Amino acid sequence: MRSGPGVGSEVRGTVVADAGEDALLLRLVVVSLEAWDQVWRRNQYLLDGLLSADDTIEILFVEPPADPLHALTRRSRPQSGLGLRAAEGYGGRLWLYQPTKLLPRVVGPMADALIRSGIRRCLGRLGWDVGVLWINDPAAWRLAGILRWPTLYDITDDWVQAHRTPREHERLRTADAELLASCDEVVVCSAGLKATKGSVRAVRLIPNAVDIDRYRLPTTRPLDLPGAPVALYVGTLHEDRLDVGLVVHTATEVGDKGGVVVLVGPNALSAENSALLTEHPSIVVLGPRERDAVPAYLQNAHALIVPHVVDDFTESLDPIKLYEYLAVGRPIVSTPVAGFREHPGSTVVGRDEFPAVVAAALAEWAPFVEHVDVPDWSDRVGAIRNVVTSLAAKGTLPAG
Secondary structure (H helix, E strand, C coil): CCCCCCEEEECCCCCCCCCCHHHCCEEEEEECCCCCCCCCCHHHHHHHHHHHHCCCEEEEEECCCECHHHHHHCCCCCCCCCEEEEECCCCCCEEEEECECCCCHHHCCHHHHHHHHHHHHHHHHHCCCCCEEEECCHHHHHHHHHHCCCEEEEECCCHHHCCCCHHHHHHHHHHHHHHHHHCCEEEECCHHHHHHHCCCCCCEECCCCECHHHHHCCCCCCCCCCCCCEEEEECCECCCCECHHHHHHHHHHHHHCCCEEEEECCECCCHHHHHHHHCCCCEEEEECCCHHHHHHHHHCCCEEEECECCCHHHHCCCCHHHHHHHHHCCCEEECCCCCCCCCCCCEECCCCCHHHHHHHHCCCCCCCCCCCCCCEHHHHHHHHHHHHHHHHCCCCCCCC
């Protein structure tokens, strides 16, 4: 796989199709919950794999919109979306589009309608009128009825189970129900999602994975990793998953024994919870790291931790960190969440026991363990390729 492309120049004016365009057999429009950046997640691994395996594929990757009004309410600098641009490293076969959210959703459906219009303008500029729609962001559910392309609903988290305001919960519930009812294919990443969504309709289970070779290649210790014994967490810091109180209790226990808790990943916590972590003397919040840098942090930790909330939302997950943690072979301590709970390579304990068990794991350096049968992303790329090619064969109705 590639080391991670950057972003090319912004597209201006009309995009002129190449002379060899007729050879491109499959175009995907992927509406994602996450940006295409240097912190890679499921969508990027799968799409990069598809582009690497098949040079007849083109992709338009739609990122979450920039929200200048929301930025103003948080006293941040408002910025417009980055628009349509080509990603470097893919020979013009990967396009990125970040729209601008001009209106808040509280004003009604016009906010999302403007975003859909922007996506359709991008398709016009690219000259695409046939393809497969891949929806990861449920907010895009109406786009399926407008494009009338064969559509895949890719469910990576059960947002209907997340704690949200009543208005947001109803919006998510409606979108999820509409997509389950109307999409040609539904792909889920976890056994929990297969049980819940599979009770409504047929779904395909395609779990997550890891770049095994890259994570097992020996690395040097990152310079910003503390010298004390480290209990490391890698992943987005968010109240939906992270038990902030448990992290604090664990850090206190670990700190009393000369260790430290290190958190690597984007910080999406509230200001109050961020302060609880950053102000603790035995917690180091490093922030996000590029995907190629992550294995070094994992390999050089005494223990890898999963202080997650245990609820219906986390039951829907198939954490990518499970496979990343297993690939590097360091000791793992987790609360009883899906994925880790079922794997014998993890030490799974309750919330009350967690801090002491983590502290004990830092007492000495344990040898590396090479876990067998850790799945590679190449296996998952083959599975998703079968899905999208079968959808493409269904053909496309005229746009509504």
